[in-house]
Structure formats: C-alpha cells, structure tokens
Amino acid sequence: MDKIAVLIPCYNEEKTIGKVVDDWKRELPEAIIYVYNNNSADRTAEIALEHGAIVRNEYMQGKGNVIRRMFREIDAECYIMIDGDDTYPAENGREMAKLVLEKQVDMVVGDRLSSTYFEENKRPFHNMGNTVVRNSINTLFKSDIRDVMTGYRAFSYEFVKTFPVLSKGFEIETEMTIHAIDKNMYVENVIIEYRDRPEDSESKLNTYSDGFKVLRTIFRLFRFYKPLGFFSIIALILLALSVGFFIPVFAEYLRTGLVLRIPTLVVCGFALIAAIMSVFTGLILSNIQEKGKRDFEMELIRLHDTSKR
Structure with missing residues (x-):
C-alpha cells in the first residue's frame, strides 16, 4: 500500500x-x-x-x-x-x-x-x-x-x-x-x-x-x-392541491347544501390519498436508508481492521 x-x-x-x-x-x-x-x-x-x-x-x-x-x-x-x-x-x-x-x-x-x-x-x-x-x-x-x-x-x-x-x-x-x-x-x-x-x-x-x-x-x-424529506415535500404539494380543490366544493355545499362538483371532489380525494401514500413511502424508504447506514458502519469497521493487518 x-x-x-x-x-x-x-x-x-x-x-x-x-x-x-x-x-x-x-x-x-x-x-x-x-x-x-x-x-x-x-x-x-x-x-x-x-x-x-x-x-x-x-x-x-x-x-x-x-x-x-x-x-x-x-x-x-x-x-x-x-x-x-x-x-x-x-x-x-x-x-x-x-x-x-x-x-x-x-x-x-x-x-x-x-x-x-x-x-x-x-x-x-x-x-x-x-x-x-x-x-x-x-x-x-x-x-x-x-x-x-x-x-x-x-x-x-x-x-x-x-x-x-x-x-x-x-x-x-x-x-x-x-x-x-x-x-x-x-x-x-x-x-x-x-x-x-x-x-x-x-x-x-x-x-x-x-x-x-x-x-x-x-x-x-x-x-x-433523504427519502422522508423528499416525499414529505411531494405530500405537502399534493395536500395543498387537495385542499385547493376541496375549498370551492365545500363553500358551495355550505351555500346550497348540495355537492354539484362530483369530479372535483373525486380529484380532491385522489390527491389526498396520494399525499398519504407519499408520506408512508418516505417512512419506509427512510427505514431502509437507516439500515443501510448501520451496514455501512459495520463495513467501515471491517475495512479498517483489514487495512491495519
């Protein structure tokens, strides 16, 4: 060496x-x-x-x-x-x-x-x-x-x-x-x-x-x-879209007692579900990443011991 x-x-x-x-x-x-x-x-x-x-x-x-x-x-x-x-x-x-x-x-x-x-x-x-x-x-x-x-x-x-x-x-x-x-x-x-x-x-x-x-x-x-941070940002964007779609539907419901924009409400629901899925995706990948860090530390120890022989 x-x-x-x-x-x-x-x-x-x-x-x-x-x-x-x-x-x-x-x-x-x-x-x-x-x-x-x-x-x-x-x-x-x-x-x-x-x-x-x-x-x-x-x-x-x-x-x-x-x-x-x-x-x-x-x-x-x-x-x-x-x-x-x-x-x-x-x-x-x-x-x-x-x-x-x-x-x-x-x-x-x-x-x-x-x-x-x-x-x-x-x-x-x-x-x-x-x-x-x-x-x-x-x-x-x-x-x-x-x-x-x-x-x-x-x-x-x-x-x-x-x-x-x-x-x-x-x-x-x-x-x-x-x-x-x-x-x-x-x-x-x-x-x-x-x-x-x-x-x-x-x-x-x-x-x-x-x-x-x-x-x-x-x-x-x-x-x-940083999967949790990355997918949390996506979740926040999707949540904002969901809320943006929901506000006019809810305002109309309060005014008339009717839900007239069914397609908009459906899109709102899908955006909310996608936001929830994004959060859980980030959590799962974050746990995998944490395990990878533990494995990396063990690899460092093994490599350090090998280099000193």
Whole structure:
C-alpha cells in the first residue's frame, strides 16, 4: 500500500500536465503520482511519463469513470485528487495529507470559493452555478461544505474503498460531497488559492449541460439519501392541491347544501390519498436508508481492521 497517492485524471492536458507533475514531485517527493489518461488526443500521456508519473489509461470517457478506475486499482493510506489543468496549487498538498494521516479526516475539501475563485474565474455562470450548488446542498443536507464542486480533495483509504461511484462525468464531485455528509464522515475544508487556466489551455466543462447534470444529481441524491424529506415535500404539494380543490366544493355545499362538483371532489380525494401514500413511502424508504447506514458502519469497521493487518 502506498503512503500517499496523487491521482490526476487527464483529458487533453499536454499544455499543463508536465508542470503539475513537477510541482507535486517537488512538494511531496515521497508520494506516488498517477496520471490516468482518458482518451487524450494530444501528448498528455507521453509528457506525464517524461516527467516521472505512472501513467494508466481509462477508455470509458468521463471524469466519473476515471475516478472509479483510480479508486479500484490504487491502495494508499492517503489519496490526493487533483486536476491536470494547473488551476490548483500543490503547496497545500502536505497540509491536506497531514489531515488525513494524522487527524484521520475522511475527506479534505480544497476550498476555492473562500479565496480567489470569483476573481480568477472568467466565466460568470460558473461563479453563479458554484454558489447555487453549494447553498442547495448545505440547505438540503444541513452541512457546511464551502466548495462542493472543487476537483482538489484528499481522501482516507476508508472513504475511497466505500464510495460507490455512480456518476460518469463532472457531477462526481457533488456525489462525493453528499456521500461524505450522509455517512457522517469526517470532513475538513482547506482554503486554497485558485488560479484560472493558462490562456492556451481549454476547459472541458460545458456551463449549461454540465450544470444541468449537477442539479439533476443533487435532486437524485436528495431523493435517495433523504427519502422522508423528499416525499414529505411531494405530500405537502399534493395536500395543498387537495385542499385547493376541496375549498370551492365545500363553500358551495355550505351555500346550497348540495355537492354539484362530483369530479372535483373525486380529484380532491385522489390527491389526498396520494399525499398519504407519499408520506408512508418516505417512512419506509427512510427505514431502509437507516439500515443501510448501520451496514455501512459495520463495513467501515471491517475495512479498517483489514487495512491495519
């Protein structure tokens, strides 16, 4: 098992990957640096090899697919995940590794948003999107994560080996964050100095399509991790519809003593039944989720014991 593994997912980063590898070899000379090449059409893999990194390939396109491969193949006491575009400083790497190795932190988040991100990043919709995603997750999951979508993180062995990678693309960071919050894992924030990409380096992010994927991921994970809250919201909406349909029928009944809008009353009844069913669905799924958390804790204990042998 490696002591520290630096994981760099890459797709067409020949302009910056050499500097990134050199920076990490300087800051953490004891670390093993892995570059995972994701079907690059340029010299990314060749340059990474020239600068002393271990290069492996993932042929399924997408950052989530690359991270799945990394987490499966590499065993280390501490993992540091960094992008290959030279936007994150290697100087914070040792501090983040110490938090994992000495304080047993499960995930260290490289917080861009509390420092230079909004000044350095030239894409205003990205700035707004990061703020919306952070506020949404902290509100829905009652957390204090300062940067949800950062690609600069450090992980413990237990986190990596128990994290189920489901996302295929850039929404993977959101999935990691929500997993750590839900499983009550130890999370720390470290403020980092973000710098924008060099002028001749092109971002792979699509503001609108990737932003939509992230929001869809939040919606899906909220339903999965907080089923009682999710289905209670649906129940409240259905209850409001039921009451809205019932009020004119009841008002007419008080005025005339007759129920003349039978179809409306039927719709009112169906909406009320659906609201009740939604509440019970949330309760059942919440109990299943609670059992899943207990099973997860037992898996953590087993994994911890195995890693210490």
